[in-house]
Amino acid sequence: MKNALSIDLEDWFCVKNLAQAIKRDDWDKCDLRVRANTTRILDLLDRHNVRATFFILGWVADRAPDLIRDVEARGHEIGVHGYNHLLLTEITPEEFDEDLGKALEAIARTGIKSRPIGFRAPSFSMVNATKGWALPILEKHGFQYDSSVFPVGFHPDYGIADAPLSPYKITDKLYEFPMSVLEMFGRRFPFCGGGYFRLFPYTYTRYCMRKVNEQGRAVVFYLHPWEVDPDQPRIKNLSRSQKFRHYRNLDQTERRLSRLVNDFQFTTVREVLQI
Ligand SMILES: [Zn+2]
Numbered sequence: 001m002k003n004a005l006s007i008d009l010e011d012w013f014c015v016k017n018l019a020q021a022i023k024r025d026d027w028d029k030c031d032l033r034v035r036a037n038t039t040r041i042l043d044l045l046d047r048h049n050v051r052a053t054f055f056i057l058g059w060v061a062d063r064a065p066d067l068i069r070d071v072e073a074r075g076h077e078i079g080v081h082g083y084n085h086l087l088l089t090e091i092t093p094e095e096f097d098e099d100l101g102k103a104l105e106a107i108a109r110t111g112i113k114s115r116p117i118g119f120r121a122p123s124f125s126m127v128n129a130t131k132g133w134a135l136p137i138l139e140k141h142g143f144q145y146d147s148s149v150f151p152v153g154f155h156p157d158y159g160i161a162d163a164p165l166s167p168y169k170i171t172d173k174l175y176e177f178p179m180s181v182l183e184m185f186g187r188r189f190p191f192c193g194g195g196y197f198r199l200f201p202y203t204y205t206r207y208c209m210r211k212v213n214e215q216g217r218a219v220v221f222y223l224h225p226w227e228v229d230p231d232q233p234r235i236k237n238l239s240r241s242q243k244f245r246h247y248r249n250l251d252q253t254e255r256r257l258s259r260l261v262n263d264f265q266f267t268t269v270r271e272v273l274q275i
Pocket residue numbers: 008010081085121122123
């Protein structure tokens with residue numbers, strides 16, 4: 001079974017979890033580490049002969065166009081993660097339209113050859129309150145799939161509790177590849193990347209992923225370049241839980257990712273969806 005590997009290509013300071021500590025206007029003062037961290041992931045994927053989908057933040061594309069070209073040149077799919085990492089739950093349709101257009105322009109300016117067809121909403125903010133207006137805006141910009149719906153009900157910031165678990169047509173023109181969860185005993189368990197991958201033991205991810213594959217479903221896995229960077233600057237004025245979520249096990253992610261791509265087969269989102 002081929003699963004989809006996705007990287008949300010943003011830097012350590014773009015994260016929602018740190019948004020109170022680092023203002024958007026201060027991003028340019030932060031140490032840009034995305035180039036080195038992404039290159040480490042690219043090298044790891046090369047060693048294992050794995051292709052992935054990189055959902056690019058337009059802000060990063062403007063500052064590291066060479067990196068985006070390198071991602072494409074190494075055979076990976078280029079997708080879009082917005083320009084300013086704005087959560088759909090915090091903006092208007094007009095602001096989303098503008099941010100998306102800006103992201104597409106920035107990504108095109110890097111000189112890549114392909115045109116992105118896939119979108120990942122920052123912080124999985126494609127929810128019941130936003131999807132009605134956000135999906136038509138994706139269609140308008142020529143997207144063919146979205147991979148942003150987390151089909152869970154427990155999280156305060158994201159999730160659609162009763163959303164389908166397998167890829168499906170979410171509108172006439174758009175596929176949705178929902179974030180993978182394991183359904184067991186009538187409950188849905190998240191595991192497919194990011195904090196779930198770092199905070200729980202690797203064997204938890206492996207168990208859930210095997211079960212989902214046994215149930216006949218491909219998994220979409222996600223990770224961020226800053227998650228393989230234990231040396232990133234430490235922000236002091238964070239709550240205990242914010243610190244835990246951002247810094248826990250950063251020194252183990254790269255090794256776990258190696259194990260993951262050894263234990264499972266991966267390719268791009270586009271290839272799994274066969275579009
Ligand atoms: Zn993100």
